[in-house]
Amino acid sequence: MWSKEHQAAAYLSRVIEGPSKALQHHLSAGIELEKIAHGVFHREPWIGKKLLSESESRYQHSAAKEDLAQAAHLGFRIICATDTEWPQEQFQQAFGFASSGRSDIIRSYQHDATCPHALWVAGDEVAESSQRAIAVVGTRALSNYGRHATEKLVSELVPHQWNIVSGGALGVDTVAHEQALASGGRTIIVMASGAGVNYPAANKQLFRRVAQGGGTLLTEYPPLLRPARHRFLTRNRLVAALSQGTVVVEAAWRSGALNTLMWAQGLGRVGMAVPGPITSINSLGCHDKIQKGEAQLVISGDDIRSLVEQVGAVDATEQWERQFAADDIQGLAPVELRVFDALSNYHRIETENIARDSGVPLRLCVYTLMALQERGLCQRKGTTWIRC
Numbered sequence: 001m002w003s004k005e006h007q008a009a010a011y012l013s014r015v016i017e018g019p020s021k022a023l024q025h026h027l028s029a030g031i032e033l034e035k036i037a038h039g040v041f042h043r044e045p046w047i048g049k050k051l052l053s054e055s056e057s058r059y060q061h062s063a064a065k066e067d068l069a070q071a072a073h074l075g076f077r078i079i080c081a082t083d084t085e086w087p088q089e090q091f092q093q094a095f096g097f098a099s100s101g102r103s104d105i106i107r108s109y110q111h112d113a114t115c116p117h118a119l120w121v122a123g124d125e126v127a128e129s130s131q132r133a134i135a136v137v138g139t140r141a142l143s144n145y146g147r148h149a150t151e152k153l154v155s156e157l158v159p160h161q162w163n164i165v166s167g168g169a170l171g172v173d174t175v176a177h178e179q180a181l182a183s184g185g186r187t188i189i190v191m192a193s194g195a196g197v198n199y200p201a202a203n204k205q206l207f208r209r210v211a212q213g214g215g216t217l218l219t220e221y222p223p224l225l226r227p228a229r230h231r232f233l234t235r236n237r238l239v240a241a242l243s244q245g246t247v248v249v250e251a252a253w254r255s256g257a258l259n260t261l262m263w264a265q266g267l268g269r270v271g272m273a274v275p276g277p278i279t280s281i282n283s284l285g286c287h288d289k290i291q292k293g294e295a296q297l298v299i300s301g302d303d304i305r306s307l308v309e310q311v312g313a314v315d316a317t318e319q320w321e322r323q324f325a326a327d328d329i330q331g332l333a334p335v336e337l338r339v340f341d342a343l344s345n346y347h348r349i350e351t352e353n354i355a356r357d358s359g360v361p362l363r364l365c366v367y368t369l370m371a372l373q374e375r376g377l378c379q380r381k382g383t384t385w386i387r388c
Contacts, residue, residue: 002068008037009080009118010064010071014222015040015055018234019114022050027117033080070223075211076122076195081115085125087242091115094241097268105266112234113266116220120195122211129188129216130242134304135165135264137239137257138172138249139282146250146282149274150175153247156301158185163215165190165243167235168207170200172249172257177206186215188242192235194225236260237267244308245270247298251285258285261295270307272298328377335360339368340377340387348384 002010012033016023026036026047039047040055041062071078079086097103098113119126134157138146150172154164164180166173168189180187189210191199198204211217220238221231236259240246246264251257251273264271273295276283289295298304332340342358343349349357355365369385372378378385 002065004034005032005080005082006068006078007064008033010067010078010222011037011062012040013078013118013120013220014061014063014067015058016051016117017058018220018231019112019116019237020051020054021111021114022048022054023117024114026051027081033117067222071120071195074122074196074223076120076217076223078118078120079126080118085121085127086119087127087130089127090130090242094267094269098266103266103268105262109233109237109263109266112237116238118220120219120222122195122217123213124186124216126188126216126218126242129163129186130165132161133163133165133188133243134308135239135243135246135260136172136176136249137166137246137260138251139255139257140169140171140173141282142171142175142250143280143282145276145280146172147175149276150249151179153249153274153298153301153304154179154185155183157304158183160301160305162305163188165239167192167232167239167260168199168203170202174203174206176249177210181209181214188216188218190235190239190242191217191219191221191227192232193227194219194221195223197224197226199227232256233259237263240264240267240269243269245272245304247272247274247304248286248289248295249274250276250280250282252281253284253288255285258289261289265294271295272304272307274298328375335364336368336372339365340372343378343385343387345387348381348386351383351385354385 023036036047040051040059043052068078095113095115136150136154154176158180163186164176165188166176168191177187177189187210189207193199198207207217239260240263246261246269248257248261261271271294273286273289275290275297276286290297296307338358339354339360342354351366352362355362358365369378373380376388378387
């Protein structure tokens with residue numbers, strides 16, 4: 001029922017938790033998962049001291065078929081690098097950048113800065129759903145401002161076929177997932193637990209909706225594994241890697257959401273943050289990252305798109321110009337404004353007096369008044385003028 005490769009992937013997922021550079025080294029050398037799994041189980045020296053050490057406490061847990069059956073019962077499947085839905089391009093870009101040494105941001109997380117060796121997935125295919133994706137993360141204790149900001153950004157991204165990635169936590173994560181679905185889009189939940197463990201429990205129905213048709217539910221942890229603090233931090237790298245950019249909506253000074261932003265930078269992705277009220281501790285982390293130049297300030301979906309799409313594809317400034325186009329008076333040239341300011345809303349003024357008050361030569365003043373009249377800003381009666 002399951003291929004030997006998938007059985008090997010399931011075994012290694014249980015025995016070697018999370019990312020393993022030693023295991024990835026063998027895979028990049030062309031060694032198949034089945035051979036690596038055999039070497040781990042039988043403690044063969046060729047796999048190296050590092051991999052022997054990483055698997056020492058669990059290598060005897062040979063329950064791959066049981067895990068695969070449990071996952072299938074829960075609606076999950078396992079995928080690895082040879083499967084067509086494996087997000088090969090996204091992972092190569094992200095973890096290739098991390099290994100290039102071009103960023104020292106994730107120096108303290110170098111052990112985790114590597115590709116997963118397997119993913120447990122429910123719902124849409126991962127490669128497709130992550131092709132155009134933006135991560136939206138933030139505090140669990142979001143404010144009304146944070147809720148509105150999250151809803152606004154997501155609702156502006158979805159119509160442009162951007163999927164939303166987040167971690168399924170309470171707060172900003174939940175609002176981001178729910179708004180993506182409400183806007184008719186797709187969303188990706190990257191879990192910090194194994195299949196069958198809905199954390200937080202309050203989001204059980206959200207997880208089900210996503211898995212059954214609203215997007216993709218995925219984890220690198222085997223079925224029924226409980227969440228733990230270190231698993232959240234390790235999980236964050238996948239949130240960043242599976243998106244073209246990460247947006248932090250609200251984050252306090254030591255918010256875990258800033259860890260995802262750090263991963264975005266370390267993996268060569270675009271890091272972004274939404275400013276908040278200067279009186280709110282929920283935005284201290286965002287403001288700090290913006291101030292240090294570690295996150296781009298964004299306040300709209302167009303801002304985000306202008307940073308992650310091809311250069312020139314989106315001009316956020318032009319979008320604002322259209323939305324907040326100057327009114328007739330704001331669009332006046334300096335001389336026109338001087339003449340307009342010399343007019344009255346309540347009584348008519350002689351042309352000579354307008355020229356004197358504005359300091360504009362009489363001939364130019366008359367020409368300007370006629371131009372203003374054509375634009376509907378003033379009205380002439382004889383030699384007198386009044387604003388419209």
